[in-house]
Amino acid sequence: MQKPLILVTNDDGITAPGIRNLVSFMNEIGDVVVVAPNSPQSGKGHAITINATLTFEEIHLEGPQKDYALSGTPVDCVKFALDKILDRKPDLVVSGINHGANSSINVIYSGTMSAAVEAGVEGLQAIGFSLLDFAWDADFKQGKKFIQKIVRNVLEKPLPKGVVLNVNIPKLKEDEIKGIRICRQANAKWEENFDERVNPHGKKYFWLSGYFNNMDSGKDADENALLEGFVSVVPVKFDLTAYEYIAELTENFKYES
Template sequence: MAKKRPLILVTNDDGITAPGIRALIEVMNTIGDVYVVAPDAPQSAMGHAITINDTLYCNKLKVTKDEPQQEYSCSGTPVDCVKLAVNEILKRKPDLCVSGVNHGSNSSINVIYSGTMSAAVEAGTLGIPSIGFSLLDYSLEADFEPAKKYIKLLVNQCIENGLPKGVVLNVNIPKLSAKEIKGVKVCRQANAHWEEKFDKRTNPLGRDYYWLTGEFVNNDKGEDTDEWALANGFVSVVPVQFDLTAHHAIKDINTWELS
């Protein structure tokens, strides 16, 4: 008896026509039955935003006519896409959700801003094993071929072994050729931050406006971090939990005079 193919939900934050999601769909079609529900326009850095004060639209379409996946574009955020997919579009809960491949890094502190990872986290909260994939190349001409091998490897391992309860994977892939990538490192999120600046300007009507700029600063010298792995030619895999409780702080907070 043939093994049943898994049902896979694919989403992203760069939009349904972005090259990264098209590469991810291609790989997923070799593994399972694929449904794509993704934003109809770029939704980068939306974090875990959801639409509550506006209507949502979802349209069935076919971006790539010669591939078997079912595709829907959504007017909302990446998290909206997951919610709509699970509650309205798919006939059953998917066996796996994959998000990406994002154009650009979602390592370290970037994970909390990322629409790519928020979509994966949302699926995780619904009990769906989930992985967010990112390539360290912002270009629309980015080469996703070297990443495909590792995407397929990690997805197959996830399907075979499952994930710990309450955990999703944040996978970042260096901008290197297939020969240059050294392998995979399971690691922790580096303790890094953005030193942010606002470029203040004035429009022709005299109104001030701002462009957010900044510099990424990694002060974490550990060799067990995602930043170290990526800088040294490895694919980084960080297990991310969506229980944000700082369990180690409960004891200290309980020493306060709270009565």
């Protein structure tokens, strides 16, 4: 039987340890093609390049996969791969492994998850993976068993159209992770401020800072699953319509002709 074709991308750059580990894990499951940014693109969200040209090159890294570095965003990488590099649609698109969490509200800022969402827009099966460890030398292998289990599950039992998975892995050793918990997005947000500073030339500049505020105590929320030592899996839809409010809003705007 033909192996599944797996497209791998990320937002930390094509040589980041997270994606190199993910590529290694995927090589054990299918035929892998990597199209990833040639430089870090964290926090880009669903940005696309419209005011500059794009370039790409094939690079030769360890493993049997083909690796292509693109001078664009994670979403650009998915679009470009489908139009210019792949000769058939991939059976799965995986993004990551991100250095740091993409749980709760982070999903809307994340280039990692935006790449997965873009694949979903194109009607493809897609998963974004993140590890709750910002260290460059983070141990991504601790999530291998869970990542491969989730990937194989999606390949065998495809997701509904328009749904992609947001997977976050706690910073624990593999034998310390309690399992996988299917969750909802937690009610949490960043409380931010711009720290005002002055450079050596006397000119003001600002540095974004703040803290993460989890306001959700629900056991089914992804933030709390991670705190309890579980891999959190949140099914994500790119349709942002608040369907439950349509009837009320329609009533509010009624008028007599």
